[in-house]
Amino acid sequence: MGGGHDPARAKYTLARMLERDDFENRYRSGQPISMHELLYPLAQGYDSVVLETDVEMGGTDQKFNLLVGRNLQQHYGQESQVIITLPLLEGLERRAKNVQVAAQLRRYHRGAG
Numbered sequence: 001m002g003g004g005h006d007p008a009r010a011k012y013t014l015a016r017m018l019e020r021d022d023f024e025n026r027y028r029s030g031q032p033i034s035m036h037e038l039l040y041p042l043a044q045g046y047d048s049v050v051l052e053t054d055v056e057m058g059g060t061d062q063k064f065n066l067l068v069g070r071n072l073q074q075h076y077g078q079e080s081q082v083i084i085t086l087p088l089l090e091g092l093e094r095r096a097k098n099v100q101v102a103a104q105l106r107r108y109h110r111g112a113g
Contacts, residue, residue, distance in 0.1 A: 011075040012042055012068065020064045045069035049076050057084040 017038050018024050026033055041064060048056060048069030056066055066083040073080050 011072060012045075014038075016071075017041070041065040041068040042072075045072045048081055049073055049078065052078060053081045054079075055082045055084065057086065059088045060085045061088060 018027055020041075023033055023037075044062075044065045045068035047053075048066075049072050053069070053073075056069060058066055063083070063085050066081075066085070070080040070083065
């Protein structure tokens, strides 16, 4: 999603982004929504297009981003990925566990390529 024409941004609308409950509620109440918050789901979704993923797994907090990926895949003529969401890990070490799981998945992905 570097310089030049960005097809992912051209295929997704602001109205569609505002369908996300959090964005919709904040917009209606006049609370700011930063540009990076809007671009992040597109960047993550475009990864699904580039990688031509069949299945993507994430925490329940990532459901919207995963659905953006499905939508972008359809726009690019790909079959939509299956998404699997899991509850966030609870406890005092939640962040450390999530970071550790993410690192393990990255290592697995690199090894599978």
